[in-house]
Amino acid sequence: MQVLIVEDEKRLARALKQILTEQKYMVDMVHDGNDGLDYAMSGIYDVIILDIMLPYRDGFQIAYELRRNKIDTPILMLTAKDTVPDKVSGLNSGADDYMTKPFAPEELLARVKALTRRRGEVILDETGFGDFNFNASTCTLSKGAKSVHLNYKESEVLKLLIANRDTIISKEDIITKVWGYDSDAGANNVEAYISFLRRKLHFINSDTEIKSIKKMGYRLEQKP
Amino acid sequence: MQVLIVEDEKRLARALKQILTEQKYMVDMVHDGNDGLDYAMSGIYDVIILDIMLPYRDGFQIAYELRRNKIDTPILMLTAKDTVPDKVSGLNSGADDYMTKPFAPEELLARVKALTRRRGEVILDETGFGDFNFNASTCTLSKGAKSVHLNYKESEVLKLLIANRDTIISKEDIITKVWGYDSDAGANNVEAYISFLRRKLHFINSDTEIKSIKKMGYRLEQKP
DNA sequence: AATATTTTTTAAGGCTTTTTTAAGGTTAAA
DNA sequence: TTTAACCTTAAAAAAGCCTTAAAAAATATT
Numbered sequence: 407m408q409v410l411i412v413e414d415e416k417r418l419a420r421a422l423k424q425i426l427t428e429q430k431y432m433v434d435m436v437h438d439g440n441d442g443l444d445y446a447m448s449g450i451y452d453v454i455i456l457d458i459m460l461p462y463r464d465g466f467q468i469a470y471e472l473r474r475n476k477i478d479t480p481i482l483m484l485t486a487k488d489t490v491p492d493k494v495s496g497l498n499s500g501a502d503d504y505m506t507k508p509f510a511p512e513e514l515l516a517r518v519k520a521l522t523r524r525r526g527e528v529i530l531d532e533t534g535f536g537d538f539n540f541n542a543s544t545c546t547l548s549k550g551a552k553s554v555h556l557n558y559k560e561s562e563v564l565k566l567l568i569a570n571r572d573t574i575i576s577k578e579d580i581i582t583k584v585w586g587y588d589s590d591a592g593a594n595n596v597e598a599y600i601s602f603l604r605r606k607l608h609f610i611n612s613d614t615e616i617k618s619i620k621k622m623g624y625r626l627e628q629k630p
Numbered sequence: 631m632q633v634l635i636v637e638d639e640k641r642l643a644r645a646l647k648q649i650l651t652e653q654k655y656m657v658d659m660v661h662d663g664n665d666g667l668d669y670a671m672s673g674i675y676d677v678i679i680l681d682i683m684l685p686y687r688d689g690f691q692i693a694y695e696l697r698r699n700k701i702d703t704p705i706l707m708l709t710a711k712d713t714v715p716d717k718v719s720g721l722n723s724g725a726d727d728y729m730t731k732p733f734a735p736e737e738l739l740a741r742v743k744a745l746t747r748r749r750g751e752v753i754l755d756e757t758g759f760g761d762f763n764f765n766a767s768t769c770t771l772s773k774g775a776k777s778v779h780l781n782y783k784e785s786e787v788l789k790l791l792i793a794n795r796d797t798i799i800s801k802e803d804i805i806t807k808v809w810g811y812d813s814d815a816g817a818n819n820v821e822a823y824i825s826f827l828r829r830k831l832h833f834i835n836s837d838t839e840i841k842s843i844k845k846m847g848y849r850l851e852q853k854p
Numbered sequence: 855a856a857t858a859t860t861t862t863t864t865a866a867g868g869c870t871t872t873t874t875t876a877a878g879g880t881t882a883a884a
Numbered sequence: 885t886t887t888a889a890c891c892t893t894a895a896a897a898a899a900g901c902c903t904t905a906a907a908a909a910a911t912a913t914t
Contacts, residue, residue: 434641448645557861573767579651582644593901595863601903619769620871620900621782781872817890819874825892844882844889 408450408586409518411435412442412468413457413484418507422455425511426518430558432586439463449477453521458485480521535568536614536628538607552610559584560606563599567616567626576623600624632656632674633742636666636692637681637708646679649738654767663687670696672810675703677745682709704745759792760838760852762831776834783808784830787823791840791850800847824848 409431413419416437423433434451436442439460446454446468454472458465469481482503503517533540538549542565545556556564562584566575577596585591604616613629633655637643640661647657658675660666663684670678670692678696682689693705706727727741757764762773766789769780780788786808790799801820809815824840831838837853 445641448642448649450645450648559862574769576651578647578657582648588641588644591863594865597901598863598903600901604902618901619779622769625768783873815874818876821890822874822892824890829892842881842890 407452408432408434410442410445410451410454412437412439412446412454412460412465414438414460415457422514425514429515431518434586437461439465439468443468443471446472446479447475447477449479451479453518454479454481455518456481456483458483482517482521533565533568535571535626536612538610538612538614540564540568547606547610549610549612554606554609556603556606559599560602563596564603567603567624571626574619574623574625579623631676632658634666634669634675634678634703635659636661636663636670636678636684636689638662638684639681646738650742653739655742661685663689663692667692667695670703671699671701672812673701673703673806674808674810677742678703678705679742680705680707682707706741706745757789757792759795759850760836762834762836762838764788764792771830771834773834773836778830778833780827780830783823784826787820788827791827791848795850798843798847798849803847 407430409426411419411422411426411433413422413435414437419435419437423435426433434445436445439462442456442460443463445451456465456468460468465483465485469483472479472481480503482505484505484507503521505514505517533542538547540547540556540561542561545558545561546553547556547564548554563580566580566583577593580596581589581591585595600616600618607614607616615627615629617625617627619625631654633650635643635646635650635657637646637659638661643659643661647659650657658669660669663686666678666680666684666689667687669675680689680692684692689707689709693707696703696705704727706729708729727745729738729741757766762771764771764780764785766785769782769785770777771780771788772778787804790804790807801817804820805813805815809819824842828840831840839851839853841849841851843849
């Protein structure tokens, strides 16, 4: 789950980032309106946290531009002012939610969660493939009576494999989606996690295997 | 369908890559002008997405060099500037299309699609010829119940044969498109892979054959 | 703040698959 | 019939991948 923070007050931006990364969001952070629009236009984020007062280009303009370009990433607007006129123009320009500074971390998290949930496609808590189940909210992989805990990265990799059940997913893809765009993780990082997952699948006696297709990537496959 | 991204801003490059790979393009990514020219010279790409501002060698130079060397891969130029002089020199140097940052993923996809369509091909996921099917996203060749896995180069060669279904494709062509322009692969490399493919077509009981026309190349042919 | 635990990264050696090479047999054009 | 082009195959070489242990980093606990 990827979040973009556009906030020029760096201290606040850092605080936001910390709150979100603690909840396992992948966070990118920029500090002015131009960068904000650039990054947001990539369309890769699940939520954008957008300050209104920004250098070069304000939050309203950014929201407006995004919607005009059919980027429908949910936007959570931030502002110090609590005036009605602001609220109106914020929501008109395309924001989905609105929050006035200062705010409690809980409130931020609640709103971000609400916005990402609304993106719909059902946030799958309980999912699976072949003969195993995976509960994303408890990070538990299970088959029958046997179960085992997955840590964060294991879970993310497995979720990707499940989501791409009928195609080969490349290591590059896994890296950008689990480690992030600017990470310097390499193929071996993915390989290591694939190995961890295989061991755990084996531990719960699953007959699903993570097949590797050389030069292409991985795919889940149910054995017998 | 292969795309080369030449863009030094790594985050943007990765975002581009993600957008394209989600649409089943095969994407290679380099981050400076030298690598950009090297990769592009291979001639194996269907589109090159080329930033203008690059370390070592800018986008104009690369486009110019490519055209001078008779590499006619369509080029989509990217730039932050939206000035007319830039547009002109971009198109003069050999670019086919032009896009200013920031942009929406849809726009990118529309332009890339337009450039590749012009080449006359389609984005193939599930394709085939005669009595067999080939699923490019799982690298699986099948006819009826029988199926077999193709490795990377086998897939690439087969895709070329299918794409050129009505014409003879030469070994030189296959070499430059699968091995790259500066590879030292020879005719025998192609012959070996043709042989591998024939064996696998036979294995799935296909009646399609890869016909060889001496001194000319190969062509797919459906028997009776 | 120090220590313990868990997670993540790194690196090396071994294994498997892919790719190349090479040699001898086959085909078809001249 | 001759000969260059092509086919097939085995085996060598290279590349890619797996696994594991151990180091480093992050996180939790005391």
